[in-house]
Amino acid sequence: MSAPRGRPYVALAGPSAPSAGELRAAEEVGRALARAGAVLLTGGLGGAMEAACRGAAQAGGLTVGLLPGADRAAANPHVAIAIATGLGELRNGLLVRAADVLIAVGGGYGTLSEIALALRVGVPAIGLHSWEISGLEQASSPADAVARALRRLGHRSAEHD
Amino acid sequence: MSAPRGRPYVALAGPSAPSAGELRAAEEVGRALARAGAVLLTGGLGGAMEAACRGAAQAGGLTVGLLPGADRAAANPHVAIAIATGLGELRNGLLVRAADVLIAVGGGYGTLSEIALALRVGVPAIGLHSWEISGLEQASSPADAVARALRRLGHRSAEHD
Amino acid sequence: MSAPRGRPYVALAGPSAPSAGELRAAEEVGRALARAGAVLLTGGLGGAMEAACRGAAQAGGLTVGLLPGADRAAANPHVAIAIATGLGELRNGLLVRAADVLIAVGGGYGTLSEIALALRVGVPAIGLHSWEISGLEQASSPADAVARALRRLGHRSAEHD
Amino acid sequence: MSAPRGRPYVALAGPSAPSAGELRAAEEVGRALARAGAVLLTGGLGGAMEAACRGAAQAGGLTVGLLPGADRAAANPHVAIAIATGLGELRNGLLVRAADVLIAVGGGYGTLSEIALALRVGVPAIGLHSWEISGLEQASSPADAVARALRRLGHRSAEHD
Numbered sequence: 108m109s110a111p112r113g114r115p116y117v118a119l120a121g122p123s124a125p126s127a128g129e130l131r132a133a134e135e136v137g138r139a140l141a142r143a144g145a146v147l148l149t150g151g152l153g154g155a156m157e158a159a160c161r162g163a164a165q166a167g168g169l170t171v172g173l174l175p176g177a178d179r180a181a182a183n184p185h186v187a188i189a190i191a192t193g194l195g196e197l198r199n200g201l202l203v204r205a206a207d208v209l210i211a212v213g214g215g216y217g218t219l220s221e222i223a224l225a226l227r228v229g230v231p232a233i234g235l236h237s238w239e240i241s242g243l244e245q246a247s248s249p250a251d252a253v254a255r256a257l258r259r260l261g262h263r264s265a266e267h268d
Numbered sequence: 269m270s271a272p273r274g275r276p277y278v279a280l281a282g283p284s285a286p287s288a289g290e291l292r293a294a295e296e297v298g299r300a301l302a303r304a305g306a307v308l309l310t311g312g313l314g315g316a317m318e319a320a321c322r323g324a325a326q327a328g329g330l331t332v333g334l335l336p337g338a339d340r341a342a343a344n345p346h347v348a349i350a351i352a353t354g355l356g357e358l359r360n361g362l363l364v365r366a367a368d369v370l371i372a373v374g375g376g377y378g379t380l381s382e383i384a385l386a387l388r389v390g391v392p393a394i395g396l397h398s399w400e401i402s403g404l405e406q407a408s409s410p411a412d413a414v415a416r417a418l419r420r421l422g423h424r425s426a427e428h429d
Numbered sequence: 430m431s432a433p434r435g436r437p438y439v440a441l442a443g444p445s446a447p448s449a450g451e452l453r454a455a456e457e458v459g460r461a462l463a464r465a466g467a468v469l470l471t472g473g474l475g476g477a478m479e480a481a482c483r484g485a486a487q488a489g490g491l492t493v494g495l496l497p498g499a500d501r502a503a504a505n506p507h508v509a510i511a512i513a514t515g516l517g518e519l520r521n522g523l524l525v526r527a528a529d530v531l532i533a534v535g536g537g538y539g540t541l542s543e544i545a546l547a548l549r550v551g552v553p554a555i556g557l558h559s560w561e562i563s564g565l566e567q568a569s570s571p572a573d574a575v576a577r578a579l580r581r582l583g584h585r586s587a588e589h590d
Numbered sequence: 591m592s593a594p595r596g597r598p599y600v601a602l603a604g605p606s607a608p609s610a611g612e613l614r615a616a617e618e619v620g621r622a623l624a625r626a627g628a629v630l631l632t633g634g635l636g637g638a639m640e641a642a643c644r645g646a647a648q649a650g651g652l653t654v655g656l657l658p659g660a661d662r663a664a665a666n667p668h669v670a671i672a673i674a675t676g677l678g679e680l681r682n683g684l685l686v687r688a689a690d691v692l693i694a695v696g697g698g699y700g701t702l703s704e705i706a707l708a709l710r711v712g713v714p715a716i717g718l719h720s721w722e723i724s725g726l727e728q729a730s731s732p733a734d735a736v737a738r739a740l741r742r743l744g745h746r747s748a749e750h751d
Contacts, residue, residue, distance in 0.1 A: 116662070169671070188652070190654070190656070190673065190688045192687065193684075194519075194684075195515050196361050196364075196385055197516075200358040201677075203357075205673045205674050215388075216388040217384070222384075223384055227376075227381060228356075277501070338526055353527070354677075355680075356660070362514060365514065366501075366513050516680075517711075518683050518687075519680045522679050522680040523680065538707075544706075545699045545705075
């Protein structure tokens with residue numbers, strides 16, 4: 108594996124109980140990110156997170172799961188590196204902070220919190236079948252979401268409180 | 269001061285650069301919460317947070333600020349107890365976790381993250397001149413927001429990951 | 430109650446299952462801190478934490494508990510302001526960060542972590558019947574611990590990573 | 591790379607300004623952990639952390655850095671996966687939580703905090719030229735430290751607050 112440290116880190120936010128369309132979208136996003144050489148960060152659990160990890164892993168990509176609980180065993184089987192944070196929902200902020208750009212799939216509240224935190228701290232955020240929020244760039248397909256995410260790399264604003 | 273431990277803990281989320289209307293609304297919310305005997309939790313900084321603390325303090329209420337930075341001196345002058353968390357935006361999750369109910373004023377991204385985290389973990393959330401989000405109860409005035417918040421006490425759901 | 434924001438914030442670290450001597454020491458420390466006008470920060474649970482809060486509360490002092498869990502009801506009855514952090518042991522770092530100075534009573538591992546974090550980030554630390562660690566100032570009695578803590582106020586070093 | 595999720599996760603704690611002996615020890619620990627198939631977790635910065643990562647990376651191992659700051663660029667060049675936590679010293683607790691076992695090299699305060707947090711939450715801890723703390727298993731060499739760490743896998747106690 109080539110050194111991942113120069114690679115983009117892309118976070119995928121999505122629900123643990125997605126629709127069939129969201130599942131497919133998340134898996135395609137994961138696959139396309141892996142092909143682009145990105146490291147995929149997710150919350151490490153099931154549903155859209157698992158689908159994205161599966162897509163990435165099958166394409167030879169590296170997947171990192173930042174779990175809300177303190178037990179690594181909760182990670183889905185396609186997570187290569189699982190970090191059991193024990194932070195509960197505060198790990199949503201950690202996921203955003205650790206990423207260069209966020210892709211949000213679907214319309215859950217956890218996903219919304221990650222979109223809002225990203226927009227708050229200046230991490231570019233791309234939505235796919237997700238919330239309609241001013242500032243959230245809307246993608247029309249998984250490939251479009253990944254293309255938009257890669258174009259926004261390096262556009263992370265300085266953090267501000 | 270009577271023991272505050274049996275009192276409701278109400279978090280107010282709002283922007284550091286509010287409109288004049290948001291400022292007035294936040295101050296009225298703070299005042300009404302203090303009169304109802306609630307402990308007011310905010311992010312401890314300026315703008316709507318400061319206005320809410322000023323309203324509460326002037327009505328004899330207790331105000332707690334959970335600051336994003338590591339320096340207590342950043343608290344607005346109406347914060348009675350300032351906790352310098354050093355957590356950056358992750359303190360938004362801490363604010364929600366420490367509260368029984370959330371009142372959100374105005375439309376910033378930080379406020380949106382607090383609404384989303386509240387709805388995610390089952391903390392009742394009331395909006396006033398804020399986001400239109402499914403699940404966010406809409407209030408028509410500061411007094412209405414406080415009345416709705418007090419009615420929702422004890423309705424916090426079990427946390428779930 | 431006069432405004433607590435200009436008061437010193439003193440953290441007391443101590444075990445939840447203390448010896449009788451540690452209990453008495455913690456209670457005396459709490460009482461002396463309250464008489465000195467300090468805000469007492471603890472982990473909010475039982476044992477030495479509860480004894481310190483009882484001593485402080487009986488002397489009219491203000492007590493803040495930063496709980497490891499997400500349920501405020503776990504606070505001991507002498508905590509005036511309880512913040513349910515849900516951070517588990519990471520709240521030990523939060524306690525140190527929020528304080529101007531640390532008094533450590535007894536020899537538990539949690540207490541040791543708080544001593545080490547304080548010494549790491551430049552928060553002055555005073556030990557009473559506690560660990561023998563280079564850099565930890567040793568007090569001979571509760572009154573001596575409080576006197577030493579108050580003398581060290583303003584001596585917090587800049588944080589460094 | 592074979593799937594790392596079944597591998598042991600071993601945290602190495604050590605100073606950013608180590609002695610020559612600590613540097614050599616950390617590098618040897620990293621190398622031996624990689625040969626044993628472990629994932630190496632460190633704080634991601636320089637000194638002993640960098641030496642351990644260098645040793646592990648040169649032996650083909652996987653290295654994860656949990657950085658205190660919010661900027662991934664602070665990671666040493668041998669960190670494969672860098673997580674910018676922005677948690678400051680609270681990431682010491684995250685490092686312990688994410689690991690199955692801890693190896694502590696040298697005598698800094700940050701290292702002591704990680705030892706104490708590990709012993710507090712039941713993560714086995716091995717010391718090498720480190721603190722003399724009851725409960726900290728003492729190793730006589732880097733190879734001995736790694737052998738002891740691998741023997742303690744699966745001995746993590748249930749967390750308790």
